[in-house]
Amino acid sequence: MSVPLYEAKAELFRLLGHPVRIRVLELLQDGPKPVRDLLAAIEVEPTGLSQHLAVLRRSELVTARRDGSTVVYALSGGDVAELLRAARALLSAKLSGRHALLNELLEEETGQR
Amino acid sequence: MSVPLYEAKAELFRLLGHPVRIRVLELLQDGPKPVRDLLAAIEVEPTGLSQHLAVLRRSELVTARRDGSTVVYALSGGDVAELLRAARALLSAKLSGRHALLNELLEEETGQR
């Protein structure tokens, strides 16, 4: 094995570790979109968006095809949605953990004493 | 919402984006482990491992409890396994994509011409 699997996983996660790239992937889940639309939906300079798109292209998470004078991006194959879903689930578990703790604290306050 | 959800997701992925941290999480999936065992299983200096464990602790992906002279780490709540599984699935989809392409190329070579 030339690249151990855990290295590949780490790299995948590292690629996902930027808000603009997350936004792009989320937007592309509703189907292919021209750069123009992404640019309108995300707060970022054109040049910055291009750079993030380049990262996603190099890692083959998205594909680009030229259509006239615009470029259209799409998710390529693999189930990115699943990953994003798992991330959301984990985050909400963490937040509701906090909530539960908060409730416990409140009970203690109001209950005895 | 003080921190947009996509920022939180990006941060979560960024935290996962290091081989040592991935290894730690994978190892902890089989149950709690003392630092000593992690150290034996992963190629990393003690000081480096501590630093990565600190990152995971701060982000509350793992918890640490002291037991005598050793410290035992465990996954905290949320379903990390699910995330790692999704990552593996995505990677294998990508690799088998390549495979399919490779096969196509081979067919073209040997088929006509």
Next chain:
DNA sequence: TATCGAATTGCGAAGTTTCGCAATTGCGAG
């Protein structure tokens, strides 16, 4: 063909992460 707009690339400055060394903490045994 010349020019316009869309998107990308090259490049340097600023910011962030990672790594190992030295110093420190916490606990148990002698």
Next chain:
DNA sequence: CTCGCAATTGCGAAACTTCGCAATTCGATA
């Protein structure tokens, strides 16, 4: 209490990422 081992923390140097500006590419339209 003091020594030794396990783990952690503080800190600085090196490596990597991100950002915006200027320059470039590519296709459409006059």
